[in-house]
Structure formats: structure tokens, C-alpha cells
Amino acid sequence: MLVESVYRSEDVPLADRFDCWRTLVGRTHAPVELVSDYREDFRVFQRTLSLGAVSVWPSSFQPVLFRRTPRLIRESDPEGLHLTLPLKGTLYVSTGRDDASHGPYSLNVLDTSHPFEVRSVGGSDGLHTGVGLEVPAALLPVPGRQRDRLAGLRLSAGEGFGALLAQLLTQLANGTHAYQPADGPRLGSVVVDLLSALFAHALDANTLLPPETHRQALVLRIRSFIQRHLHDPQLTPPVIAAAHHISLSYLHRLFQHEEETVAAWIRRQRLDRARRDLADPAQRTTPIHAVGARWGFPRAADFTRAFRTAYGMPPSDYRSTLQSE
Template sequence: MRETVFRSDELPAADRFDHVRELMSLSPLLMDASSDHSENLLLHQRDLQLDAVRVWSMTFQPMNFHRTAKLIQRSDPESYNFCLLLNGEMGVSLGGREAIYGPGELYINDSSQPYDIAARCSDGLVSCVGVEIPRRLLSLPPERVDRLIGRPIPGRHGMGGLLAQFLRNLTGDATSYRPTDGCGLGLVVSDLAGALIAHHTAGEERDSRAEPNRRSMVLRIRAFIQNHLDDPHLSPRTVAAAHHISPSYLHRLFEDEPRTVAALIRDLRMERARGDLADQALRSTPIHAIAARWGFRHAAHFTRAFRSAYGMAPNDYRCQFLQDAE
């Protein structure tokens, strides 16, 4: 987990807006901006990088944000951005829809679609919190998400409230988390976002009762897997047995997921091991012990799998990461 904080008030007033625009031009999610406060813009942004997921919070004077077709051609991270407005008002034009959002409402952007956002506030600063999630991490087909783009989503209660509260707690104080917690926290955020979408689109499916039950089962299975990664016997068969279902039904449950159950187990174990290799507090722990800690019974198999996933041997990754961190 990496934290980045930017405060425009630490720069000379005349340089603030240009610096903000430059940062936007360097981001994978390219945007342009305009503001009536460009001469002395106040903006405070905090980013938490949770492996592939980025959680962020922003407080700023009124601004306009633009993502055009030309910017999309230059860079498209193929992600969804969930934004919860905390203070102020946002006029959003995206996906062929226009809407006005107030405090406590969520909206979703698609990085592959142009949009314009006009953020306003008559009392104080605009404030919002959100998360950027790669599309490949959401366990729902894109057409399900597309139905919610441009539609206000309640963020004070229900599934929206759960996601909103988690984001606010995470951006409010991340000091109690270890750097290696980033991957797990990113998965939690992705699951909450997926559950939010499933909840608000379930009634539009042909079987509105079966989909929430399927989604609930998938979330329980994912949580079970995360809690048993250290078990070397964890496999699709043992996962199915623990949930009193057949292996074939387990595979059907995950047909629309981005990864099979076996791939999910492998990837989560690999991500946990990678986090331990990058942990200064564990630099003296043998690599074979870290591998065993996350269910890899054979050190040689772990080394081959790690090299295949990250392009280098575990020991080389540890040396490079810890050297860069010094």
C-alpha cells in the first residue's frame, strides 16, 4: 500500500493550477481541467494505491474536469471510477446522460467514455472520495455496470452506504494498516463495488432472485478463500466441500468471474507472498518460509510460479524492492 498526498497550498499561488493540470496529464486517467480559481487554486488530494486499486479523496475549490475522446485515445486504463460526493454539487455528463449529484450520492465513470464534470460549492470547498478499479477486477459483465453509468446511486444507506463508509474510513486514517495490507484491502473494495452494482441491477435481470443469491455465494466463497490461503490443501474441491456444493456447481458459479477458482487461489497466494517479500520487517525470513506461509508446499514450484507472474525470481524481487525503499 502506497500513500501519496498533494496540497496545492504548499506551492506558490501562481503555480498551483498549472501544477494540478500537469499532474492530470501524467496520470493514466488523462483529464484536463478549468477553474475560475486558477490564480490561486486550493486542492488537497490523497491517494492510496492498493495494488491495482486506487482509493482517493479530494477537497478543492470549484473546478471543471474533462475527459475527451482524444485523451482516451492517448491513454485508457480501462477502469471504473466510483465517486461519492461529500460536500458541494456536481453536474456530470457521461454515457449520454446528464445528472446533478448532491452530498451522499454516488456516480460511476467509465474511463473508456468521454465525460464532463462541473464541481460547484456555495459553502466552503467541494469534497469527495472515491475508488478507481480496473474493469478486469469486477466480477460482473460490463453491460451490468453500464446500466448505472450516469445514474445517481444512494450513498448514505444500503450497499452504497457500505462502500461509502469503507472508503471514508480508509481515506480518513490509514496509519493502522501495514504496507502489505494493500492487496487485501483492494480486494475488499472491489467486492463491495461489485456487490453494489449487482444489487442495483438485480431487478433488471430475468431472474431477479437468483442473481443476488449467486452473488452472495460468490462473495462468501471469495472470503473463505482469502481466510484459508495458508492451507496447503486449499483447492476447488475443498472449497466446494466446505460450502456443501459440488465442484461442477462451484465452477458454474464462477463462469462469469474474471478468474477461475484455481486461478483465484493461485493469484491471491502470489500477491500475499509478494507483499511479504516487500516487507522490511520480514527481510530476514527465508523465502521458502514465506512460500509455505501462503500454502506453497514446494519452494521450487513457488519460484517458477513467481517468475512467471512477475518476471523475476522471488529473491531478485525482494532485493530490488527493499533497495528501492531504502
């Protein structure tokens, strides 16, 4: 599990809830003015995840107005970029230059060095739910004049690097039990690479990306593509290379920097998914050959051989061992 802190309004005396959360937002993001019609009995739940220099904060709260003023900027500016991924409800954002609304699964960018107002509207349960992301601007390869263009920018969370980033943020919001505390800085590096690639694409400035960041971002796109197509027995390195408009030799060079070759990574992902299905009591009546075929092994003998090599026993014995426990 990653290093995280939790704030629940019910854990705080009623009279202090709103002000305590305002202080927490000031530490997590930047000092802001908060205005709400619900401040007398404010409901909020926030987790703050530490990913090295990057922080992620899934939260649910009643409607509120966030206001970052020139005075607050003069008093304290962490010089960071903030992304918000709404999951339920809507954000109405004003940066002084543009006004925009952001519904679920869109990405909004704010700069702590620029004034803004953000008004949140709740979903059907009355709470606005989303994921905030804080990244020091110094970590991103975006010059000052380009950075000014990012404030208030609307980015798609449905395709490309935006979809990859939204997928990661949503996964972290759902829980971090699959990770160890030491994974935090590694995940922070992944976030910075994805964000750098997303900004470069949005600004039509791919030359901003350092070669290593470009490579890592492309590898992340390829891994995501592979995971979406694991069921396809025709998923091979040539098919993957063609789908990403790169040569087969370049694909193999990309994975020379990784722990496994691309073919080995595909095989391990398929076997891991199959192993999970075999261990699932709800799927105990699913034939073993059907489990293998579901994850890209159309021939039962090939599935049995690969499974035995990876786990030291055939899939039938693996399932029987779990059912007898």
C-alpha cells in the first residue's frame, strides 16, 4: 500500500470541519479561498497519496467554490500544475481568460501561478467526486510561455495519453493495495512521463519531450494496447509495431530497456489473467481450455505447457489445489 493520509469530516468537530479542510487543501494544492453554502455541516472525504514529488488526492465533497486570488499567489506559490479528473458532478472553471465546464472523465489543468475560480457541483448524491493531481512545474519540460497556455486547458480523458493518465488516476482512487510504499516515486515518474507527453501533444510541441520521456510514454501506450488485446491470439510484436506506426526493430529496442522482451511480457500478462480466473470460485465450472482461449491460448496443449513452465504445475492441478484448501 502506498503512503497516504485520510481526512474524514466526521472525525472533526462540526464547527471545525470546513476550516480544517481548507487548511488541508492549502497544503495539498495551494492556499485558496473556499466558499460554500454547506460550511456549517460540511461533508468531505479525502485521501492524499504521496508519489515522491507528485501527489494524488481522490476526494468527495459538497459543492464549494475554490478561488485562487492574486493576493494568495503573491503570499505563497508552490509553482505547480494541478489536474482534476471529475468522476461525479461538474466543475465550472474560470481563469480570467476562459470559462469552461468539465463533466465526468475530462481533464482540467490549473496553474498555481495564475488566478482562477472553480465551482463544483455535486452528482446525484450531492457530492462532487474526483481525483486531483499535483505536479511541480519544474518536473515538466514545458517552458514558461508554453506553460501559460496550459491554464484552463481542456484535455480529453477518452483517448491517447489522457486516457492512460485517467486510467492510472482512477485505479489509484479505487485503492493502492497492489503497491508497496517504495512504488510511490516510481508511479510519480510514470505520471510525469504521461503528463509531459499529454502536454506536448496538446501544445503540438513534441520537441519539448526529452528522448527518455518520449520512450517511456510510448512504452506505456504499448503496454496499455497489449492489455486491451490480450484475448487476441494474433497479438504479436509485428501487429503491435504496426498499430503504433513503428518498425518491429524499434519495438524490440524499446523493450531492451525493460525487464522483459515484448513477447515475454505478453505471455506473462496472459498467464497471470488466466491464473486469476482459475483461482476464481465463480469460474470453477469454466473449462480450463476455455480459460486459456479467453487469454490468447487457442490450443489447450500450448496453454498447459506455458502454465506449467510459469507456475510449476499444469492448470488443472493449480485449480484442484485451490479448491481443496
